[in-house]
Amino acid sequence: METRRQKQVAREIQLVMSDIFLKEGREITDGALVTIAGVNMTPDLLVAKIYFSIYNHSNPDEVMYYIESNKSQLRKLLGNKVGKHMRRVPELVFFKDDTLNEVFKLDQILKDLKKDQQQEEE
Numbered sequence: 001m002e003t004r005r006q007k008q009v010a011r012e013i014q015l016v017m018s019d020i021f022l023k024e025g026r027e028i029t030d031g032a033l034v035t036i037a038g039v040n041m042t043p044d045l046l047v048a049k050i051y052f053s054i055y056n057h058s059n060p061d062e063v064m065y066y067i068e069s070n071k072s073q074l075r076k077l078l079g080n081k082v083g084k085h086m087r088r089v090p091e092l093v094f095f096k097d098d099t100l101n102e103v104f105k106l107d108q109i110l111k112d113l114k115k116d117q118q119q120e121e122e
Contacts, residue, residue: 003043009086010039013048016081017074021052024077028070032057037097041090048090051097060096067094 002010014036021034033055040049052067054060067074071092079089 002041006041006043006045009045009090010041010048012082012085013041013050013078013090014039016078017050020074020077020081025074028066028073029054029063030057030066032060032063034063034067037099045086046088046090047093049093049095051095053097053099064094064096 017039018036021029021036025034035053035055037051037053039051041047042049054063057063071094075089075092078092083089
């Protein structure tokens, strides 16, 4: 269970990383829109697990590669913004969040089922 401090730090990192990707991370992400879906902190606050979604890019795996290869630059940008509030800037671990894609797939399946049922009734 997350402590109150973990939640506070995670929320702050989520806001700052969102701002970084929006304003300064365009060249890192090859012009893709990256949104931070969530952040989880380890109990010692030394590792931030960042879940993000990628939009407006034909190859999301390529964007993931760019983010991973520029992890140290992203950590430096994070440290410049939250360094005064934290003793140590956490290590960043990135995970691609496919929740929205799964929702769209599930929605399409349900639409297809409904369409099939309507055709059977006719």
